[in-house]
Amino acid sequence: MIEFRLNGNSGVSPYQQIVQQVKSALRLGRLRIGDQLPTVKEVVGKIAINPNTVLKAYRELEHEGLVAARPGIGTFVVNSFDETTYAAQRTLRRSLEVWLEKARRAGLDDESIEALFVDTFLFAPKEVVR
C-alpha cells in the first residue's frame, strides 16, 4: 500500500501532492490495478491533514478514471498508465545507475548531476522514432 508524505515547502498544495504521488506510484508500478488506496482516516492519521483534502485528491483521481470508490469498502486502482513499460523500466533504471556512477567518477556533485539531467530532459527532442 502507498504511504503519502507531505513536503511543506514545495509550494505545491497538499491535495496536488497526493495526486502526484499516486500517479507517480502508478507509473513506477508501485501501485497496480486492484490495489487499494489508504482510507481517508488512515491518511489523516499519518500526515495530519484535513480529511477533505484527501477526499478532494481521491475525487480528482476518480475523475481521471484512475481509481474508483467502492462505498463502504475503500478506494481501488482501476486503471493505470501503460503497464508494458514496467519491464523496460528495469533495464532503463540500470543504465541510469551506470550513467550516474560515471558522472560521479567524472567529479560531478549531486546538484550538477541533477542540473545536467533536467537540462538534457528539457531540451532533448521529445518525439521518439519507433
Place this chain on the structure above:
Amino acid sequence: MTSALLAVDLGKRYGRKWALSGCTLDIPTGHVVGLVGPNGAGKTTLLHLAVGLLSPSSGSLMVLDEAPASSAEQLGRIGFVAQDTPVFENLSIATHLQMGAALNPKWDEQLAQQRILELGLDPNQRAGRLSGGQRAQLALTLAIAKRPSLLLLDEPVASLDPLARREFLATLMEVVAEHEVSVILSSHLVADLERVCDYVVVLASARVQVNGEIENLLSTHHRLVGSRRNLDNLPESAHVIEVSHTDRQTTAIVSSADPILDPSWSVEEMTLEDLVLAYMGQAEEQRRVLLRSNGGAK
C-alpha cells in the same frame, strides 16, 4: 443548514476594555475552522463565550442553534479542550474516564478506552504526572468520547513539541474523518492550522478581520506587483488590504471577487499565511492610527 456558531454583534467587556467586540460570524457545520490571531486578540474569549464559560456583554451567540450552556444536552453536544489542557492532577486517567461517563449522556466508553490503549497510557496513572502531550491527548479523549457535534479547542498545540503537535493534529483529523464533527481550533501560529483547516477566522484587536472558506479566500485575494502607482484602476469589488511602495515598485494585497485583468500588474497567488499576516497587519495599522488620533485629542 445549521450553523456551528452564529454570532451577531457579539461583544465581551472586562471593566472598560473590550476583549471582543462587534463580532458577527456565521460558521456552517462540517468544517475544520482555524481561529487565528495574535495573543490577546480575543480567541479565548470567543471560545469561552461559545462554551458558556463566559456570557456576552453585548450581542447574541448561538452554538448549534442553541444558547451556549443552556442545558445539559447542549453542553453534551460540545466538546471543549481548554488552553493548556486542564486535567484533575490528583485523579487517575481511569477516574477521568469515569467522570466523563458519569457526566455525559452520549459518552462512548469503548472509544475512550480504545484511545487510551492506543496512546499507550496506563489508566491508573495520575493525570498530574503526564507529559504535556499526553495530557493534551487525555483532554482530547475526554472531549471526543462525549461524541460531540462540535469540538472547540483553545490553542491545543501551543505548548506541545513538534512531534506531539503532529500526533495531536493527526488524532484530531482521524476523529473528523470518522465522526461527523465540526471543529473550531484556535492558534496564534498559522503554520499549525494550514494543513488541517478548511475555514479560517482571523481575529485581531478584539475584532474579526476576515473569515471564510480558505479556498475561497485564497482565490479572491491576490498580491499585485507592478511599477509604482496609485491604486485607482482596480475593479470595483476590490479592497486593498495592504500596500507598500518602493522608489519604483508598488506591492499590494487586495481582495477582489473579480479577477484582476490589468496586464501591468503581475498577479501572484497567496498562501494562507500571507493572507492572515496581511489582515493582522491591517488591524495593527488601524490600532496605531487610532492611538495616534486619541493621543492627539488629549
Place this chain on the structure above:
Amino acid sequence: MTWFAWRQFRSQALVVFGLLVAVAVVFLITGPHFASLFHDLKTCRAKGDCESITSSLTSGQDTYFPFAQAFSLLLPALLGLFWGAPLVARELESGTYRLAWTQGVTRKRWISTKLAVVGAASMLAGGLMSWMLTWWASPIDTVNADRFSSLVFDTSYIAPIGYAAFAFALGVTAGVLWRRTLPAMATTLAFYVAVRVPFFHFIRPHLLTPVRQIRSLKNVGNIGFERTPNGLSFIAGDTNLPNSLNFSSSVVGDHGGEVTRQWLRDHCRSMLQQVPPNPGKGVKVTTGIRPEAFTECVDKITAAFHQVLLYQPANRFWTFQWIETAIFLVLAVLLGGLSYWWVRRRIA
C-alpha cells in the same frame, strides 16, 4: 454528578473522618473508665467519702478533656478552611473549572450537588464529633454541672452541626468571591472567629429574656471588700446555679442603688477606721479588722441590699441549642445561596 462530587472530595473526606476515627478510638478506650468512676461517685454519695473519686475524675478530665473539647471547637473551622474554601476556589485557581463546567452537566447542577454533598459531609462530621464528645464527657459534664455556661455548649449536643454547616458555607463563599484558595482560607478563619466569639459573649445570653431572681445576700458566699484607689468597695460573688447560664448579678438596695463608698462611710464607720492606711500590695483587706466590725458591716449591708441575678435557667438548655443551631443553619443556607448565585451568574 453526585458520584463525581464525592470522588473529587474523597481524599479530603478521608483525612477528616480518619481523624474522627482516631478520636473515637481514644474515647472508646478512656470512656468506660470515666463511666465507672462516675458510677462509683453516685454510690459513694450515699456513704459520704467521695473525694478520691472526684479527684481522679478531674485529673482524667485535665488530661483529655481540653484536647477533645478544643478539637470539637476547632473542627467546624477546619471544615470551612479545608473543605469549604477550596470547593470552588481550587477549580478556578487551577483552571479545571473549564473542564468541569463544559461536561454534560449544567453549572447549576454542578454547584448545587457539590454544596449538597460536601455540606452534608460537614454536618455529619460536626455532628459525629459532637455526639462522641457528648457521650464520652457526660460523666464529667454531670460533675461540673456547667454545660450551659462553658464551652460544653459549643462543643457538644447539636449546635456543632450548625457551626459546621455555617463554617463550610462561609468557606465556599469566600472561595467563590476570592477565586483563590489561600486568601479564601484566611478570610474564612477570620470571619468564623468574628462571628462565633461575639455570638458567644453578646448574643447567646440574650436569645431569650433572662430570668430575674432576687436573692438575699445571706445565701451568697464569698462576700467581702476590695481595695480600690478610691477606698474600699463591697463585692459579692456570683452565685452559680448548676447548668444555667448566668450573665449578670448585681447588688441592689431595697430602694435601688448600689453599695456606694458614701453608704459605707455612713454605716460602717467603725470598720473603716480599722483599715490600715496603706497596707501594701498583696495584703488582705481584712487584715487588721476585727471580725465583729466586719460582721456588723456585712449584716447592715445584708439588711439593706439584696442580690439580683439575671440568668438563663438550666431547663432552657435545649431550647438554646435548637435556636443557635437553627440560626447557624439559616446563615449557612444564606451563604450557600449566595455562592450558588455567584457561581451561576457572576463567574462569567
